[in-house]
Structure formats: C-alpha cells, structure tokens
Amino acid sequence: MEEVLREIYCALDQVLRKGAYINIVFSGEFKHRSAVTFVVKGVVENYFSLKYALETLAPRGVKPALKPLLMAAMFMLKHGEIPGYAVVNETVAFAGKKFGSGVKGFVNAVLKKYPTLPEPEGIQKREAELNAPEFIIEALEKDGVDPKTVLRPPASDLVHFRLGRKGKTEDLSGLETLTRSEAGGWFSMPDTRLKELNASGKITFISPSSMECVNAFGDINGKKYLDVCAAPGGKSVYAAEKGAEVTAADLYPHRVKLIEAYADRMGVKLNALQNDALCRRQEWLNAFDCVAVDAPCMGLGVISYRPDVTINKRPGDVETIVPVQKAILSEAAEYVAPGGRLVYSTCSVLKAETEEVIKDFLKKHGDFSIYSYKNNTDFGRLIMPDGKWDGFFICVTEKKK
C-alpha cells in the first residue's frame, strides 16, 4: 500500500498545496490510476468537509505538508474498501517515513478520532454540503442563484466532442447514445474509441458552451479573428476550422505552446503568439472582424469536471479579477474593425464577472451595442451548468460602422 499512498499523496499535494488543476494532474502517468483517481477526486469533492474535520480534530493546526495525507486517509476511512485499521497503520507508517517518526503519534491520534467526529453545523455545514467557501456561496445567493445549481451541478454520464477536419461522421458509428448537440457537436457515452479519435485529431472533446462562444460570432469564414486569451486553444482552433484567419494570443509562453500543439493535432493553421492583453498593440488597432475575450475568471461554471475550482479561492478573488476582465475587454475593443463583433465570455456565472463587466463596458464604449445571439438576459446568454453544458456567459457586442 505504501506505493499507492505515495502516488495519492503526490497527486493530491499538487492540487491542494500547489494549485495544480485536477484534470492536468490526472493526465500524468500513474501505476495505480484507479486508486489515485478515486481518492484524489474524492478528497477534492469533499474538501470542505475534510477541512472542517482537520480544524476540529487538530485545532492548533496541521503542518501544510501533512494535510494531503491526512485528508486522503480520512476519505479512505469513510469511503474506501480497505479496513479502517489498515488505513490508519499504513498512513502512520508512511507519515513516519516521509516526515520523520515525530509525526506518527499525531497522525495516529487524528485518524483514530475521525470516526467519532460530530457533524458540522452552521457555516461549516453549508461549506461542507456545497464544497465551497462561504464567500462564494454568499456571492451566488446575492445574485439570486441557488448555490447548489452551480456548486453541486448534476452529473452526466455523457461526454461532448466535435468532429475535427480529419474526422468523418462514419468514425462515430456504433457509439452508444450518440446525439447531436445544439452547438453542433455530439454527445455520447464515454468509449475508448473516442480517446483514440481524440489523440489522432479526428475529434476533440469540448464543451457545447465553449463552441457557442465561437458560434456566437455568426459566419466567420474568411474573417480576421483575434482571440486575446486563447490558451489552451479550444475556441481558437474551432474558429480556424470554421474558416477564420485566426490570431491566437496568450500571456504565458508555455500556454502558447499548448495552442500550437492543439492546432497541429487538429490539422489547422493559426498564428499563435505570446501577448499581454492588457498592453496595447498598435498594429492590431481596428484590424479584426472578430475579437474574442474568453477572460480569466473564477471558473465556477466548470465544477462538474474541475471540482478543485473552489478549494484554492480566497475572499477578495472576485474583486481582484473583475478589474482585469474589464481592462482586457476595454483593450480588445480597440482591435475590432468598424462593423466588427466582440464576444466576451466567461466560464463563470457571477453577475460581477458577467453583466457588471458588460454594463461598465457599454458605459465607456458608446460605439458598441449588444447583439443578441440566443440572449436570455439583457446583457447576453447565461448558461447554467447542468452536467452536459458548462456554466458560461456569452455576450456579443457590435462596433458601429
């Protein structure tokens, strides 16, 4: 069991302490993949319940490096198939080897007391049930949204993907529950064949909500298209496949490489480059028919496949990110040619990041007006996560001719 614990600990430590995305961590190599997935996903999905447990059982605090191990062991005690005594003994032994024998008594005491822990109450109960910090729950409530719809979205067995240029409808024959999505992609049950088709660029997994961010521009064939926050490239590559002449920019050079690799895999050409969307680029002024701002955001719409989204958030994060979203949108507006379109999207549904950003934008940019693409609010289309669709906000604006 020591080897399994080591893999679980390393994966969980990356997510909990180093802020790595759970889906990226899972794309690594694991000898004990099913155990790692079960425990790491389980801990992340029950993070606030386990956080309450640690705070109650060890009120004087726990060394940060020990937390992933204790949380993994507590999750296994409650949900795993290994007998409790074995989980405790193996975890204590592992802790001794990794952190020195001085921690063994502490680890043993915490794990032995865990089964007798009283249920949380009040705020801690809400945080545990919704697996999110209170400030996020309150922000959703303030917006008139039932926090459960966003923080505990229903699960779906189906996956969504679209055909790439190399793929044909025949490649999909025999897939279980194959149906078209409104966005132009397909839903089906997961299948190992899909993984192969994805690796060869015949299909690509993408949320229908993401596709709609590009569909919202209308016909983009032959148009000059700029994506100022493009990595890892889902929307830019789709836009290139729809015939646009795409410039795909991102702040981080290592993320620009992801766009290039994605475009290569799908067999499309685009111009990927490093660029800070907050710094004006003279040669781009009024130069693009379509400009996409898929802004960095709180990510609350994608919890169904990124359950880690809520665990590293701090009060003040919304107040920090909103001015960045406003500034990126404002700069991007300068690159839209007269008569062109600007699409602002977020995989988040908080009003502060969505309609408040647009209200502010329209106030400062009298040359832009809202264009309705399936709008269900005054400011754009708000998609609530439902297991099949990610939560998204999409706003299309048009620049005066």
Ligand SMILES: C[S@@+](CC[C@H](N)C(=O)[O-])C[C@H]1O[C@@H](n2cnc3c(N)ncnc32)[C@H](O)[C@@H]1O
């Ligand atoms: C929501 S993600 C974009 C997802 C992408 N549009 C897709 O469909 O694959 C936001 C991106 O904005 C980038 N970003 C953040 N700040 C930026 C800035 N100042 N300039 C350019 N890109 C930035 C991040 O690196 C991240 O890749």
